[in-house]
Amino acid sequence: MRREAELFKILSVDKRIEIVEFLKKEPMSVNALAEALKITQSAVSQHLRVLKGAGLVKDQRQGYWIYYSLNRDTLEKCRERLNRICTCGCLGQHSRAEKKLKAPKG
Numbered sequence: 523m524r525r526e527a528e529l530f531k532i533l534s535v536d537k538r539i540e541i542v543e544f545l546k547k548e549p550m551s552v553n554a555l556a557e558a559l560k561i562t563q564s565a566v567s568q569h570l571r572v573l574k575g576a577g578l579v580k581d582q583r584q585g586y587w588i589y590y591s592l593n594r595d596t597l598e599k600c601r602e603r604l605n606r607i608c609t610c611g612c613l614g615q616h617s618r619a620e621k622k623l624k625a626p627k628g
Contacts (some may be wrong), residue, residue, distance in 0.1 A: 532576045537561065538569050542592065545579065549591040560576070566585040 527572055533539055537559060544558055552570065556563045570590055573579040575595045581588050 526600060528575055529578065529600050532572055532578070533600070535569070537565070539574060540576070541566070541569055542597070545590060545592045549582070549589040551587050551589055555590070580622065 533542070540559055541555060544555060548584065550558070552563050555570075556566045564571050570579055570581075574590075575582065577593055579590050580593050581590050583589075
């Protein structure tokens with residue numbers, strides 16, 4: 523359980539979540555991530571180091587470049603843990619407030 527808590531802590535940084543979102547689509551290099559996120563390569567490298575240390579990201583060298591991709595197994599464990607926490611029955615349902623906003627007035 524402690525491991526999952528650490529993963530949530532690591533994912534509490536917006537830029538790290540954005541990196542995960544980009545890597546869901548395809549493996550990317552530090553340069554490509556820096557350009558997409560509009561931050562420095564150094565900042566991306568630091569975030570990737572943390573994500574890799576947590577086992578959320580893995581890397582693969584292809585010639586001169588290193589491409590980063592998601593470790594989907596670790597991310598799935600986070601999702602499973604979050605699903606166990608969420609017992610409110612909200613999964614796939616709209617809240618009452620959302621339903622009221624969408625209801626026709628009259």
